[in-house]
Amino acid sequence: MQLHPLTLDHMTYFSPGLDLSTLLPTLHQSCPEPLASRPPSAIILTLGHTHTTQTMVLLFFMILGTGLGLSELSHGVRLVGGPNRCEGRVELWKNGQWGTLCDDYWTNKIMAIVCRELECGPAVAGPDVPLPAGKIYSPKPQKDQPIWNLKCQGTEETLVECEEDMSIECSDHDEDAGAICEEILNFDDFHLVGGPSPCTGRVEVKYAGKWDTVCNAGWTFQDAKVLCRELGCGRPFLTTGSCSKDQQGTGDIWPGQVECQGSEASLSNCPVVRMETNNCSHKDDTWVHCEERFALRLVDGKHNCSGRLEVLHKGIWGSVCNDGWGEKEDQVVCQEMNCGKAVFQKPRDRVRFGHGKGHIWLDDVRCKGKETSLEQCKHRFWGYHDCTHREDVSVICSEK
Numbered sequence: 001m002q003l004h005p006l007t008l009d010h011m012t013y014f015s016p017g018l019d020l021s022t023l024l025p026t027l028h029q030s031c032p033e034p035l036a037s038r039p040p041s042a043i044i045l046t047l048g049h050t051h052t053t054q055t056m057v058l059l060f061f062m063i064l065g066t067g068l069g070l071s072e073l074s075h076g077v078r079l080v081g082g083p084n085r086c087e088g089r090v091e092l093w094k095n096g097q098w099g100t101l102c103d104d105y106w107t108n109k110i111m112a113i114v115c116r117e118l119e120c121g122p123a124v125a126g127p128d129v130p131l132p133a134g135k136i137y138s139p140k141p142q143k144d145q146p147i148w149n150l151k152c153q154g155t156e157e158t159l160v161e162c163e164e165d166m167s168i169e170c171s172d173h174d175e176d177a178g179a180i181c182e183e184i185l186n187f188d189d190f191h192l193v194g195g196p197s198p199c200t201g202r203v204e205v206k207y208a209g210k211w212d213t214v215c216n217a218g219w220t221f222q223d224a225k226v227l228c229r230e231l232g233c234g235r236p237f238l239t240t241g242s243c244s245k246d247q248q249g250t251g252d253i254w255p256g257q258v259e260c261q262g263s264e265a266s267l268s269n270c271p272v273v274r275m276e277t278n279n280c281s282h283k284d285d286t287w288v289h290c291e292e293r294f295a296l297r298l299v300d301g302k303h304n305c306s307g308r309l310e311v312l313h314k315g316i317w318g319s320v321c322n323d324g325w326g327e328k329e330d331q332v333v334c335q336e337m338n339c340g341k342a343v344f345q346k347p348r349d350r351v352r353f354g355h356g357k358g359h360i361w362l363d364d365v366r367c368k369g370k371e372t373s374l375e376q377c378k379h380r381f382w383g384y385h386d387c388t389h390r391e392d393v394s395v396i397c398s399e400k
Contacts (some may be wrong), residue, residue, distance in 0.1 A: 008169070024394075037227045056177070077099075077159050079179055082180075086182065087181065088137045089181045090134060091141075095149060101176065102168075103175050104168060110152045111125060111180075141173050149162060184274070185254075192290055193249075195287075199289070202285050202286065203287070210252070212252045212253060213249035214257075214285065226269075234293065246327070249282050253284075257273060258270040295311070297311075304339070305395060309394065321363040321391050322391045323391065329368075329377065330342035330369050332373070332374050333395050333397070337397065339398070343398055356392045362382070363379065366378045
């Protein structure tokens with residue numbers, strides 16, 4: 001049986017590893033089945049941001065720290081009221097409270113300190129760009145909120161290192177300083193969370209030191225393809241919004257979107273752009289289901305390197321039919337399992353290790369002998385065969 005590439009809706013699949021479930025007209029399908037409720041999340045406040053984690057250990061230490069007086073922030077800076085985290089009225093955490101900054105000594109150099117401290121891009125400044133005023137950003141600060149009057153050299157790493165001028169009192173929040181920095185949308189890391197396996201879950205990216213959810217409005221098949229491959233999983237065959245509350249994230253939604261071609265080795269290699277319109281809620285959190293990682297095993301033999309061959313597909317173990325099976329296929333299996341060389345067996349004299357049960361996943365497997373995984377060999381569509389379990393493949397390796 002000759003196997004050819006199959007193209008559908010700009011998606012090209014080759015027959016090795018092809019599953020009919022990949023032949024969907026679009027990846028945006030109805031929501032997957034609800035998952036069991038996850039453990040409650042712990043919310044940790046640090047430098048004005050909320051970080052969500054699913055481990056109660058952190059919550060324990062946060063509570064412990066509060067009792068010991070350790071939970072108070074030593075310093076921090078944030079921009080309030082702007083369209084994104086890199087623009088707004090400057091507020092500094094000092095003496096156990098948030099206060100604004102007076103603009104008496106405010107310069108482009110000091111604004112650059114804020115941009116660096118927040119891990120944003122360079123300050124938007126220049127001879128034709130006026131320094132932003134904090135009073136234009138809402139919500140307005142409380143009248144009793146302190147105003148710090150700082151004198152900086154411009155070489156400081158953080159605002160808290162700047163000297164405070166106590167001789168000049170700023171009593172009006174109309175003098176609050178503002179800052180505009182270029183917003184960097186690139187993320188540091190990503191993962192799938194909340195799913196039943198490492199290859200299924202809600203997409204989150206680590207952005208500005210915290211984990212944000214990703215809106216599925218700009219998410220494409222090419223994006224999912226790169227993500228699944230980088231995780232070591234199989235092909236993506238489902239991506240949706242998180243319609244179930246059990247699948248929805250909390251906290252911020254990443255303001256960017258990736259634009260992958262599908263051939264990138266890593267999601268971080270894909271261009272990142274700002275979403276044109278971001279009306280997303282956590283109902284729109286991207287949920288991706290990749291095929292489970294391919295695996296194989298030999299069962300019912302005398303040791304791990306001999307027995308009836310079974311392969312893992314969609315999280316379920318199933319057997320392999322012996323139609324066309326030979327020495328090259330044996331060798332690929334033994335090599336993938338680090339079991340040395342294959343012990344040659346004539347088709348009629350092959351040792352049997354009982355009959356399997358359940359799925360027969362593969363049939364008409366054809367290897368060249370140089371493949372590093374049985375998954376790379378040609379075969380029929382997953383689950384399509386004309387065999388019974390009396391024809392299950394058995395393999396014996398040398399163990400060396």
